[in-house]
Amino acid sequence: MMSPLTERFVLHFGEMGSRWGVNRTVGQIYALLFLSSKPLNADEIGEALGFSRSNVSMGLKELQAWHLVRLLHQTGDRREYFETPKDVWDIFRTLAEEKRRREIEPTLSLLRDALLESAADDDERHAQARMREMHDLIEMTTGWFDEVHRLSPETLQKLMRLGARVTKLLEMADRLRLGGKEPV
Amino acid sequence: MMSPLTERFVLHFGEMGSRWGVNRTVGQIYALLFLSSKPLNADEIGEALGFSRSNVSMGLKELQAWHLVRLLHQTGDRREYFETPKDVWDIFRTLAEEKRRREIEPTLSLLRDALLESAADDDERHAQARMREMHDLIEMTTGWFDEVHRLSPETLQKLMRLGARVTKLLEMADRLRLGGKEPV
DNA sequence: TTATAATTTCAGGAAATACTGAAAATACAG
DNA sequence: CTGTATTTTCAGTATTTCCTGAAATTATAA
Numbered sequence: 199m200m201s202p203l204t205e206r207f208v209l210h211f212g213e214m215g216s217r218w219g220v221n222r223t224v225g226q227i228y229a230l231l232f233l234s235s236k237p238l239n240a241d242e243i244g245e246a247l248g249f250s251r252s253n254v255s256m257g258l259k260e261l262q263a264w265h266l267v268r269l270l271h272q273t274g275d276r277r278e279y280f281e282t283p284k285d286v287w288d289i290f291r292t293l294a295e296e297k298r299r300r301e302i303e304p305t306l307s308l309l310r311d312a313l314l315e316s317a318a319d320d321d322e323r324h325a326q327a328r329m330r331e332m333h334d335l336i337e338m339t340t341g342w343f344d345e346v347h348r349l350s351p352e353t354l355q356k357l358m359r360l361g362a363r364v365t366k367l368l369e370m371a372d373r374l375r376l377g378g379k380e381p382v
Numbered sequence: 383m384m385s386p387l388t389e390r391f392v393l394h395f396g397e398m399g400s401r402w403g404v405n406r407t408v409g410q411i412y413a414l415l416f417l418s419s420k421p422l423n424a425d426e427i428g429e430a431l432g433f434s435r436s437n438v439s440m441g442l443k444e445l446q447a448w449h450l451v452r453l454l455h456q457t458g459d460r461r462e463y464f465e466t467p468k469d470v471w472d473i474f475r476t477l478a479e480e481k482r483r484r485e486i487e488p489t490l491s492l493l494r495d496a497l498l499e500s501a502a503d504d505d506e507r508h509a510q511a512r513m514r515e516m517h518d519l520i521e522m523t524t525g526w527f528d529e530v531h532r533l534s535p536e537t538l539q540k541l542m543r544l545g546a547r548v549t550k551l552l553e554m555a556d557r558l559r560l561g562g563k564e565p566v
Numbered sequence: 567t568t569a570t571a572a573t574t575t576c577a578g579g580a581a582a583t584a585c586t587g588a589a590a591a592t593a594c595a596g
Numbered sequence: 597c598t599g600t601a602t603t604t605t606c607a608g609t610a611t612t613t614c615c616t617g618a619a620a621t622t623a624t625a626a
Contacts, residue, residue, distance in 0.1 A: 201506050203496055207513065210492050217403040217485060221614065232516075235508035240573075250616050255574060276624065277572065286519045301401060308394050312387055322385050324419035329391065332416075335470045405584060424603075434586050439604060460594065461602065 199246045204233050208247070220260065223249055227257045228266060228282065237270055237279035265292050291347065302340060309333040383430045388417050392431070404444065407433055411441045412450060412466065421454055421463035449476050475531065486524060493517040 200208065208229040215225020226247050231238060238246075244254040258280060261267040266289065267280045283289055309329050317323040384392065392413040399409020410431050415422060422430075428438040442464060445451040450473065451464045467473055493513050501507040 201502065201509070203499060203501075203506055204509055206492065207496060207509070210489065214485060214489065219401040219403070223614080233509040233512050235505050251572095252574075252576090252617075253615055256615085259574085286515045290519065290523075301398060305394065305398065308390065312391060315387060317387075318385065321419050322387055325385070325388055325391070325417040328417050331470045335474065339474075407584075435602095436587075436604075436606090437585055440585085443604085 200230070204230070207233060220264075221257075223247075223253055223257045224260050227254065228261055231267055231280055231282045234281070237272070237281040239275075239277040239279050241277070243280075264296050294343065294347075298340060302336060306333065306336055309336075384414070388414070391417060404448075405441075407431075407437055407441045408444050411438065412445055415451055415464055415466045418465070421456070421465040423459075423461040423463050425461070427464075448480050478527065478531075482524060486520060490517065490520055493520075 208226045211229035212222040212226040215222055215228075218225075226249075227243055230243060230246060240251060240254045240258065243249075243258075244251050247254075249257070258267065261280075262269065267282055270279050270281065271277075272279055283292070309332060312329050313326060313333065315326075317326050392410050395413035396406040396410040399406055399412075402409075410433075411427055414427060414430060424435060424438045424442065427433075427442075428435050431438075433441075442451065445464075446453065451466055454463050454465065455461075456463055467476070493516060496513050497510060497517065499510075501510050
């Protein structure tokens with residue numbers, strides 16, 4: 199059913215899935231759809247991967263919740279077909295967005311709450327100081343990410359390809375605008 | 383033992399741990415050490431979190447493998463004490479480095495191998511094209527990350543704080559160097 | 567409508583993972 | 597060295613997570 203090429207990729211993403219908070223099934227379904235040249239229905243997926251129909255159903259539901267697969271229909275066929283977005287940049291952004299919504303935002307909210315409380319002793323003061331550092335780092339990073347996020351995929355790709363030159367530009371900006379006495 | 387403030391943070395990171403590929407124990411130990419105003423030994427950690435001594439030992443071992451905690455000794459005490467690096471940027475970079483070594487590099491290596499094989503049919507050709515897209519995205523992203531990585535923490539922090547202005551700079555670079563006909 | 571195809575839900579079993587206590591290993595003071 | 601404090605290992609158990617098959621639900625063709 200699957201070519202050896204596809205199979206290796208699928209198995210790898212099954213493993214990786216577990217390290218990213220989704221189970222093997224979900225990782226494998228995603229990988230299969232990612233490589234497929236045409237949309238697949240649940241039966242095809244189940245047969246290719248050796249999973250029960252119900253397991254595939256649950257996996258697809260989770261992938262949809264992550265906005266990582268798209269549901270569509272073929273004319274004259276009443277089964278549901280699935281595909282992944284074609285643009286890998288788009289996928290990357292979707293993933294980042296979901297990770298943010300599910301993990302970053304709740305963490306920020308907890309940190310903000312904790313920082314509003316008044317510290318009872320030195321240990322609590324120290325804990326709050328650490329929380330503030332973490333809070334600021336996360337806010338800074340995500341804020342910056344938001345900025346980059348607004349750029350079009352094409353612009354982003356080109357910028358990324360600039361590689362070293364971007365760094366040079368950043369260093370320059372640093373020196374020009376920030377009184378560059380520190381080393382890079 | 384733990385203040386309510388610390389406890390909430392610790393419990394939250396226990397939950398988050400599971401989504402990041404480490405178990406609850408490891409997440410909680412890390413969170414506790416992160417907030418602590420002084421290094422802690424394994425008994426103190428176990429008592430604070432209600433884990434067995436052996437569980438704490440395993441958790442610390444894992445955190446050391448991730449380079450997320452540092453082992454040190456107090457004079458006149460033969461027990462081992464642990465602390466987290468103080469600079470949150472440093473922590474962020476360590477995490478990124480480890481994620482890369484454990485997840486990104488193996489994936490890239492698999493993709494590279496797959497791309498070297500000759501495709502048997504159109505489906506395999508399509509699969510390889512998709513793998514190339516993914517490969518290029520990952521290489522581009524990590525390559526760029528490497529560049530940024532070389533900047534000092536201070537420079538990075540300042541750049542991040544620039545926020546919108548960095549984006550402007552990037553857009554400018556795009557227009558100047560890349561024949562900017564596309565929208566941002 | 568009714569019949570049938572397709573999907574989802576969910577209770578229970580299977581598998582994987584986490585955690586503990588006891589024993590072994592290690593480190594070090596005397 | 598010897599004895600003791602400390603850490604690590606690991607087999608067994610507890611817990612969690614995953615996965616399945618059967619039943620329920622939903623959608624649609626006739």
